[in-house]
Amino acid sequence: MWPFSQKHRPQPGKTPGVPVIDNRLDHTPKTETPHGSKELMDNLLTTEQTLENISGVDLALLQDLITETKTFDKVLETLEHTVKQQGPATLSIDKYNGSVEDAYNLLKNTVGQSPDINIRRFFLGRKHRIPAVLIFNDGLADNQMIDQDTVFLMQRYENAEELWDQGPKIHQYVHDSLVSVGHATVENEWTKLLPKMMGGNTLVFIQGAAEVLVLDTVKYPARAIETPQTERAIKGPQESFNEVVLTQMNLIRRRIKNPALHFDKLSIGTYTKTMTIIAHIEGVANPELVMAVKRRLRRVKLDGLQYSNTLTPYLTTHAASLFPQVRTSERVDIVVRDLIQGKVAILVDNTPYTLTVPATFIDFYQTTDDYTGSYWNASLERIIRLVGLFVGLLLPPLYVAFVSVDPDLLPLKLVLTIAGSREAVPFPPVLEVLIMWIIVEILREAAIRLPKGLSTTLGTVGAIVVGTSIVKAGIVDSIMIIIITLTALGLFTSPSYEMATPWRILFWVLITASYFLGLYGIVLTTLIILAHLSSLENFGVAYFSPFGPIRFRDLKDSWLKYPTSALNKRPVYLRSVKPQQMSKNIPRPMKNPQLYSTQKEELNDDIR
C-alpha cells in the first residue's frame, strides 16, 4: 500500500508540537504536458487502433515509437516540474532540492525506468514518520547492508522528532547516529549522485535534508584471484589481477606496505565513469613522470573506457609505431617490481591488465622467472629469447633470399639439398612461405578462439595436416616445414604477447624485402627497424635504452642478467629520485660458522 496516501498522511496542524511536514506528495502535480507531445501521442494511439484492424501491418515499430514517446513525455514532465519547484532561479537544476517527492519523481521517470534500479519509499522513525526514498542498483549493491544496516535501523528509529529538529542537517544526524554502513558520504548534485548509485552505492533521500546520503554498499560479483594466464611463470607468485580495481589496489598494497605508495583516482569515460588509478611510489618515481602521466590521462575524453589498452595512445608519444611502448601485465609481482623501480602504474577498473610506463624494448623480454631463478638461468633464457627472435624473424626471409635471389651464398651441399627437395614443388619459395604462414596463423587464431579441449585436438590435426599431408601432397617441401615450425616457435618465445605482434607484421615486410632485394633487402629492413627503435621515445625515455643510447649500468639487466648484488641501482633511464635500491655489498655475517668445534663441544658436554 502506498504509504503517502491520504489515509496515513499526518495532517498538518492537528497535533501541536509535531513538526509540520510540508506535504507536497499529497497533491498530484498538475503539470501540463506539453501540447505537442500529448497530441502526438494521441495521434499515435489512434493510428495504432486503426492499424490493428488492418491485417498484414507490422505494429512493432509503431509500438516502440509510442513507448519511447511515453518515456520522453515523462522526462519532460519531470523536468518541467523540477524547474517550477526551483522557484526563483537561485538553485541549480542539478541540485537536490530537499523534496523526496521531487526526487522520487525524477528518479522514477529517468533511471527508474530501468529494471535493475530499485527505488523504495519508506518512513524514517516509528512514531514520527519522516518520508524518505532509497535508491540502489540491484545486483551491484549488497542487499543485506541495505536491509539490515539501513532500512531496518531507520524504520525502527524512535526519536524521529529529535531528528526533525535538525532541519536541513537531518542527513548529518542520520549519518552520525543511525546508519551502520561503514563508509557513508553526502552529496547533493544529481550529476554526481547518479553515477555513484550506478556504481553500487545506495542513495538515501530524506525529506527536508539539504544533502543526500551516499552509502557505500558496493558489492558486485567479481572473479577470484587466479593464476596468470598470459604470463605464466614456473616459479614466483601465481597471483594475477582481477577486474575489480579495489582488489588490484589491495594486491599491490599487500606487497608495498608503505605510505609512500600513492593511488591517485581519476574517472574516465562520459558514460562508463571508469575508475582509473595512477599508482606510484613517492620518493622513488620521478615526480615529473608522475605529473606527465596524470596530465596525459586528465586530457582523455572518451564516451566509454572498458579496456586499459584504450588509454595506450594517450600514454604513447609515437602512437603510430608498431612497437608497444606501454607495458601491459596481469601479474601483480611485475607491476610491483615496476613501481619499486620507479615507474608509474595505471590500474583501470573492469580490466585485469595494468599499464606501466615508461616501458623500454628490453622490458618486454623480462619475466618473473628471470628474478626467481639464478642469474645464469635468467641470462640463458634471455639469450634463447633473443635467438628465438632472430630465428623467427629472419629464417624464412633468409630462405627466400638464398633460394631465390642469392643462391651463390649457399654452401655447396646445402644448395644441392635445397634444390633437390624443391624439384617436385610447384610453387616458388615465397609462395611456399605464404601458404605455410597463413596456415599457421589460421591454426593459431582458431586455437585461441576454440575451447581449451578442442584447441588440443586442433593442434594435433594441424600438426598432421601441416607436417605430413602438405609435404606428401607436394605443395611445400620438407625444409619449409622445419623453417616454419622454427619461425612459429621463435616468434612466440617473446614473453609478452603484445611484443609478438609487431614482429609478426615485420616478418612480412622482411619477406617482401627478401623476395625483391635478397640479402640486401633483409639488411636494409633490419637497419630501418633498428633506426626506428632507436628513434622511439616515451616520457623522455629512449625506447631502445640501454642499447641506444648505451647505458652500461643498465646493460647488467638486459640480454644478460648480472647477479643481484650488481643490480644495486635503479635503471638510469628512469631518472629515479632514489637511484640506489640496495646496498652494494651483500653482508655475510658468520661466513664460516664453526660447526665442527661446536658439535665437538656439545658432544663432550653430553659425555660428561
Place this chain on the structure above:
Amino acid sequence: MMTFASIGRLWAKIVTLLVIGLTLGGCWDNRPVDYRALIFTIGFSPGPKPGELKMLFQFPTPPAMAQYSKGSGASGSSPVGNVTGEGPSVARCFNAAQAQVSRDLYLGQIQIVAVSTKLSAPLFYSSLNSLDRTGAFDKTPFMFATAQSLKKVASFPTTQNNFPSLYYVDLFSCMHCQTDSLGVRFWQFASDVATPGVDPYLPQVSLASKPNHVLVNRVALYRHLTYVSTLNPQNTMTLGILKGLAHKVSLFLPRQQATLRAIHGSSRLQVQDRHGHISAMFHVVLSSTLEGIGTQTETAAQLALLSHEGSEILARRCLTLLEKTQKLDVDPFGVGRNLDWHHPESFLAIKHWHKEYPKVHMTVHVQLKIHKMGDLK
C-alpha cells in the same frame, strides 16, 4: 607546418631512395634455385678452330639432386649433365651452351675450374679475364689442370661422392687429408699470375685406366699462363715440402730399413742480394713419425742418425727440384717475389726475372725431427 613544396621535396627524397634501393645491381635476379642449372664445374680447352675456345659446363641433374636431398644412393644414370659451347669468347661459348639447356645456366655456384694443359696463354688469359668479370662468380673455386679430355676428367664417377665436383671440392678443401695440400683457388692462381717474381702452378688430374681411378699427385707448372711442364709425383711431394704444404709425405731409408711417415712442417724462404748475386735459402723444419725400423727397436743414437740421413736425402731432393725449375725457367716458389719484398730496388733493377732465376744460388737447410711411436715386437 609542412608546405606543398616541402611535402614535394620529402616525396622526391622517398622516391629517389626507393629507386636507388630497387635498382641496385643484382637485386632483381629473382629465380628460385630449382629453376636454375647450377654449374658446379666449368672447363676451358682449345676449340677445334685456332683461336677458339671450347667450354664445358657441368651441372647436377634434377633427379640426382632429388636423390641427394633424400639421402639415397646414386642411380644408374649419370648424376651430372655436361654441355659444351664453342666460340671465340667465354660469352659466345656460354650462349652456345645455354641454347642446349632449358634451365638458366647459373654461374654463382661454380666449385671447380678445369683447364686443359693444351690451352694457349692468350685464350687462358681471356678466359680468366671474362670469368673474373662475371658478377655471380665469387673467385673461390678450386682449379686443376689436365692433359686429358676435360669432359672425361670432370665427369669421372667416384664411389666417394654422388657428384664428381663434390669429390674434387672435398679433396682440395681438406688440407690435411692429402700427401700435399695441392688445392689452388681461382684467386690464388690469378694472384700468382698477376704478381711479378712468381709463377703459378695447378694440381694436375689424370685418369688411370688400370685400376680405374683419379690421380691427383702431380703438379702442372706454368710460366705466367703458359703451360711448361708437369712434375712427377716425387717432385710434387718435394715441391710440397719446399712450400710448406706437405702433410703425409713418407720416406724410406734403405740403409736402416726404416720408414718415416707423415713428414710435415714449415718452410721459410730467405732471399739475399750480395753485390748483384742473388741467393735463396730454404729453411725447412720437418717432423715425422718413425713407422718401422729394421732393428725393431731404436735408440736415441739411431734416431739421430735417421734424422740426419733423412734431412740429407730431403735436402738433396729439394735441391734437385730447384735446379729443375731453374732449368725450366719457372719460379713456383716465389723467389723473385721474396726478393721484391725484401730488396725491391734489386728486383726492379732486373729486367726479366725469368732470365735471372736460373742464376740464383740455391741453398736448402732441412731439419727433420723424428717422433718414435713406441716399440713394435
